[in-house]
């Protein structure tokens with residue numbers, strides 16, 4: 001097989017592929033694996049009931065069922081649903097949006113592929129532009145999305161130490177620099193892997209700098225506001241015509257339907273919908289049909305607020321307590337959990353890399369994610385990147401408890417060998 005550069009780039013073993021392979025094989029082949037690795041949302045019975053009820057309603061009406069299963073949608077998705085969503089956002093947040101500011105896509109991963117490559121990479125004047133990440137760690141799924149080399153530039157964050165066991169990353173505005181080749185700024189909020197909610201003030205600073213540079217600010221709201229809203233701090237949802245907000249139904253409990261929503265200025269939506277049509281012909285209809293039912297019953301935002309977020313907040317507190325009991329005697333700090341479904345653990349001075357720790361844990365039946373994959377675009381060496389791991393708290397407490405014991409043993413062994 002002789003592959004093109006595109007083929008080589010996308011089929012080479014990437015972090016996201018090995019993560020998804022581990023995720024798949026761990027769940028299918030080894031049900032005994034203590035699985036703290038993936039980004040799969042938890043099962044929340046009340047949410048499952050609401051989602052299957054919405055699907056049931058969509059199927060019960062033959063006209064709706066046909067629209068859902070038997071029709072190619074227009075490039076940006078069903079206009080009426082886009083208008084209904086715009087009305088909801090307008091009344092809830094006073095955002096000046098209409099159907100023309102909204103496009104549906106097949107999951108946010110593929111939406112980012114389109115968006116990033118719409119703005120960054122080879123330009124027609126021969127120059128090359130990059131996506132600017134204002135702080136890393138950042139979502140590892142971005143890493144191989146760019147059809148070009150040096151596709152990302154990232155800055156190290158400021159680290160605020162909080163007490164003896166916690167810390168928080170902040171955008172270091174003295175390091176973060178937009179230059180003539182920056183195509184867009186992108187940040188996930190809350191951030192995968194850290195659960196960091198960059199503050200409203202930080203976001204305003206990024207927004208202002210992006211506007212001055214005349215480039216868009218992309219906010220990855222896969223876990224964030226307005227839905228699914230897995231946010232534990234006081235923070236505002238943000239949108240203006242220079243913002244591209246990408247939302248997803250996945251973490252609300254629907255990763256299987258592959259539906260995301262892009263909210264942006266009209267020219268961006270037009271370009272996005274055209275590119276997406278070339279790639280996918282049309283966005284799938286099942287997720288949007290469920291979203292429509294949820295919107296009609298006012299559950300789209302409510303489910304996140306009343307079911308999903310309280311569930312993860314409680315899981316998060318439980319997991320913190322379990323970790324503290326099992327690893328509190330070790331030099332461990334946990335990033336202040338402000339949202340999403342992960343905890344980010346920092347073992348300062350860890351004598352082995354996070355990838356080695358991952359291997360040792362996997363051999364003992366525990367899956368976590370090594371931290372070093374979450375630093376796309378960071379060009380300077382930084383030991384910190386090898387000292388962190390991500391764990392998910394979507395799993396039940398007894399799984400976390402067993403895993404924490406083994407994690408504690410392996411981390412203690414690593415320090416002792418150091």
Ligand SMILES: Cc1ncc(COP(=O)(O)O)c(C=O)c1O
Nearest residue numbers: 039107108109139192222248250
């Ligand atoms: C921060 C972030 N963005 C985007 C995605 C992609 O999600 P999806 O393609 O399911 O919408 C994920 C998935 O875990 C994520 O964590």
